[in-house]
Amino acid sequence: MxxxxxxxxxxxxxxxxxxxxxxxxxxxxxxxxxxxxxxxxxxxxxxxxxxxxxxxxxxxxxxxxxxxxxxxxxxxxxxxxxxxxxxxxxxxxxxxxxxxxxxxxxxxxxxxxxxxxxxxxxxxxxxxxxxxxxxxxxxxxxxxxxxxxxxxxxxxxxxxxxxxxxxxxxxxxxxxxxxxxxxxxxxxxxxxxxxxxxxxxxxxxSVVPFYQYSESKCAVRQAEGWECLDTDRYLRRAGLLDRCEAGLAAADLPALPGTVCRQVWLTAFATGAVVAGLTDRDPEPAAARAVFEALGPGGLCEEYTGAELVPMIPLVRDLALTAFAAGRAAHRATADAPRPAPVPGVVVTGGDPAFAAQLARLLTDAGRPAVHAERLDPAAPAVPGAPDAVIHLGSPHDTGYPLADLLADAEKLGARRLVHASSAAVYRGGAAEDRTEDSVPEPPKDAEARLWWDAEQQCRAWGRQSGTPVQIVRFAEPVGPHAPLGGVLADWMLRAWTRRPMPLTEGRRHQIVDYRDMAGALAALLARPAGPEVCNVASAGYDETALAELVTETARRTPWEQAPAPAAHTPLMSTDLITAETGWRPSASVRNGARAQAQWLACDTHDDLVGLWA
CATH class of the missing domain: 3.90.550 (Spore Coat Polysaccharide Biosynthesis Protein SpsA; Chain A)
Known part of the structure; x- marks a missing residue:
């Protein structure tokens, strides 16, 4: 062709x-x-x-x-x-x-x-x-x-x-x-x-370390599909991160730009650990040299020209070979060491099952062992005993697990706390200034905002009746693999992938929350006794043009065009309260999360997206 x-x-x-x-x-x-x-x-x-x-x-x-x-x-x-x-x-x-x-x-x-x-x-x-x-x-x-x-x-x-x-x-x-x-x-x-x-x-x-877009990642096969996570997170789950960090600290690092040494080390170390779990045989030296000579250009080709990459190749290769050997040795030294699975105390329900399962793993990574259950089952509970907390990814449009059923099941299980994941959409149609948690004391006039507000009120009323602490977390538009498709960023990414212009409205501002920051904020709340009844959580804010540029950087370059303002828009909200109460601050790379979402939309969701926008 x-x-x-x-x-x-x-x-x-x-x-x-x-x-x-x-x-x-x-x-x-x-x-x-x-x-x-x-x-x-x-x-x-x-x-x-x-x-x-x-x-x-x-x-x-x-x-x-x-x-x-x-x-x-x-x-x-x-x-x-x-x-x-x-x-x-x-x-x-x-x-x-x-x-x-x-x-x-x-x-x-x-x-x-x-x-x-x-x-x-x-x-x-x-x-x-x-x-x-x-x-x-x-x-x-x-x-x-x-x-x-x-x-x-x-x-x-x-x-x-x-x-x-x-x-x-x-x-x-x-x-x-x-x-x-x-x-x-x-x-x-x-x-x-x-x-x-x-x-x-x-x-x-079942585990594939790779280096792409200057970031070290691992693709890990899960029940619901492939999870792509930062390599240091994978190594922490495998019990190898401390050995990896110690090896990196002791290594004679070459003169390479920025974080290249760390990302290359993580990738090659994880590759060594995976290979050691598959075979005891030493790799062919020529093959090892060849595949690690390709590691640097593959991970950096989006940001450096060929002429810039050529002198990096031997430096990256030699560092990667050292890290690969260290990863193999680390796996062999720890292969027989017992690693008891953490006992879950948190159950995540609601929302897209793949997104909820991903969130449960991230909560476990953050020190709050969690499991995902599509429904709470009092006859066969997902955790032993009464759960410390139930996190429900609520949506007024989700009829698969009605909120009334979730609340009744949580009460039967004796859940000690309910965290209802709501949405910034509750502020839709409000004034443009940053919204605080007490900005909607009365039912909002916007129909979409009212649906979210009513669900929050239902949870609060149940908490008063049952005596169970209830916390409402209003998240900005979630960004990451398996994130809901209803937001502006997801819509624009789909338009970019399918070569349709993005409709920009002058003057709008947007907030998004990275899926890893969602887990971090929830873990921070669960680490303390139930505090504020409502908290806002967001990772970053963008004006209309900046959000469009994020799409072109992480999905596909595409034109945009001016469009009339929608009937209602969600204003930005303040996140000062959760920071003051827990010390939580957004820490995830939003660009990284947006790219993960773009790749998921393009490549990882055949069943969901075949024919979409066709």
């Missing part, structure tokens, strides 16, 4: 197949907005009548020698799978390739992220069906996101080659991806194996 301006390059790639099976497909509307999605339709549709598989190459690839006989063997051995012959060093799946290389695997299954589609092979019938799916569900989403959702809909796994047998050529991106910086494979071989051996075990890792 190519653009007419790069047809010559595409024809040179096509000529590499000794059997002449590659067809050059050009953009059907080359004067339109640059997007690979448009050219993907005819590229996947031109399947030969007798073909069993179909491979689509983008026009900026380098292909290993012996690739085509190798691909034929792979197709014969795994007829029902998608095969990615390339994975870039800048994605989550770069961590999958790194783990595969370090454990001696030739293949590894991708985790939830956009499918690496620079050189992708599908079974022929799946290839033929792509056009219809894209027509129904494309809706402007990026091509690699659409194909990820398509393969998930068909329940076709994506197998990644380790090492890659296709690399990314360093040419400008016509589709606008040059803003992502220098992009190459995590691990590339210039000669494909004589025997692909795809029938060997293809691991499916």
């Amino acid at each position: 190519t653009h007419p301006r790069r047809r010559a390059a595409a024809e040179a790639i096509a000529a590499k197949d000794p059997r002449g099976r590659i067809r050059v497909v050009t953009d059907p509307d080359p004067s339109g907005p640059p997007t690979a999605l448009r050219t993907a339709d005819p590229s996947w549709s031109c399947v030969g009548p007798d073909a069993t598989h179909h491979v689509v190459f983008q026009d900026d690839v380098l292909i290993a020698d012996n690739f085509f006989p190798y691909a034929e063997k792979v197709a014969a051995a795994v007829p029902g799978e998608a095969v990615a012959f390339y994975e870039g060093w800048e994605g989550r799946n770069s961590g999958v390739v790194r783990l595969g290389a370090l454990t001696g695997a030739q293949w590894a299954y991708a985790i939830d992220e956009h499918v690496p589609s620079l050189a992708l092979m599908l079974p022929a019938d799946a290839a033929r069906g792509y056009r219809r799916f894209a027509a129904e569900h494309g809706g402007g989403w990026p091509y690699d996101v659409v194909i990820q959702r398509y393969l998930k809909a068909l329940d076709i796994p994506v197998r990644i080659a380790v090492p890659s047998t296709v690399d990314h050529d360093d040419v400008p991106s016509i589709a606008g991806n040059s803003t992502h910086g220098w992009r190459r494979a995590t691990f590339f071989t210039d000669r494909a194996p004589l025997f692909a051996e795809p029938d060997r075990t293809c691991p499916e890792f």
Whole structure:
């Protein structure tokens, strides 16, 4: 697939197949907005009548020698799978390739992220069906996101080659991806194996450390899907953070900018710990050097040019190799040490189950062991004995667990405290100045605000009747994975992903709360006897333009346009009270949380979002 301006390059790639099976497909509307999605339709549709598989190459690839006989063997051995012959060093799946290389695997299954589609092979019938799916569900989403959702809909796994047998050529991106910086494979071989051996075990890792957007993260498989969390948080859960920090403090650190040394150390240390839990075998030295040489460029390519990254590569590699060895040693030293699970005393209910389960884990990280339960069950309680607290993610629009039922169940369980997570929407339609907790003594006139206010009053009345302390926490618009989709930021992110302009209204201001700050504020309240009946919680405030810029930085660059003011808007609220009462202050990186939400919207929620905005 190519653009007419790069047809010559595409024809040179096509000529590499000794059997002449590659067809050059050009953009059907080359004067339109640059997007690979448009050219993907005819590229996947031109399947030969007798073909069993179909491979689509983008026009900026380098292909290993012996690739085509190798691909034929792979197709014969795994007829029902998608095969990615390339994975870039800048994605989550770069961590999958790194783990595969370090454990001696030739293949590894991708985790939830956009499918690496620079050189992708599908079974022929799946290839033929792509056009219809894209027509129904494309809706402007990026091509690699659409194909990820398509393969998930068909329940076709994506197998990644380790090492890659296709690399990314360093040419400008016509589709606008040059803003992502220098992009190459995590691990590339210039000669494909004589025997692909795809029938060997293809691991499916449950913990994947990766370095992306200058941040060290771990993707961890949970019951409700993948959780992506800061690596230091994962290491704390694994009981390895102190050893990691001690190793970093003792290391001879190279001269690298900012927090690069720490983020690289965290990533490589966690990688070593994960690898040690998978195999006792030492990795091949050449493979270890190669995958850690790709670590720095992959994590930093959005912020540094290729010329700036080249001198960093050996510094990052050597530091990462040291941290990798330290992580392996730490895992081995602690593998047999007992780590009793904390006894939960807090139950989180209501809201989106994935968001509530995520919040329960974050509360546990913050020292308030918690579990998630979709409903309180007096017959089979989620925690032993009466819970110290029930946190209910209330919403007047959630009919799955009516508030009256929640309150009755909490009373039967003997809950010692109820924390009702309400919303800043209770202030909708009020004056523009910062709202304090006593700003709505009477029922608000705005219909949406009144729904939230009524729910709060129901909780207060129940608390007086039952004698149970009740606290209301009014959160700003939540930001993070699995966050509700009704807010302005989520709406604008969806518009950005689907190439629709964001409607900006002059003069509006917005507040958001990072999902980790939500957990921190709740933990701070629970660490003390029940205090103020109502608290406001927010992480940051933005004017209209600044919020739009946050979207373009963390989701996709998109234009915006002026729009008329809505009938009612939620003003900013003061968070001075919770700080005075508990000492809590927002500490999470909101940019980090917004990026996590953007990636979740694009890549992690096939069932929820297929067809949305189509």
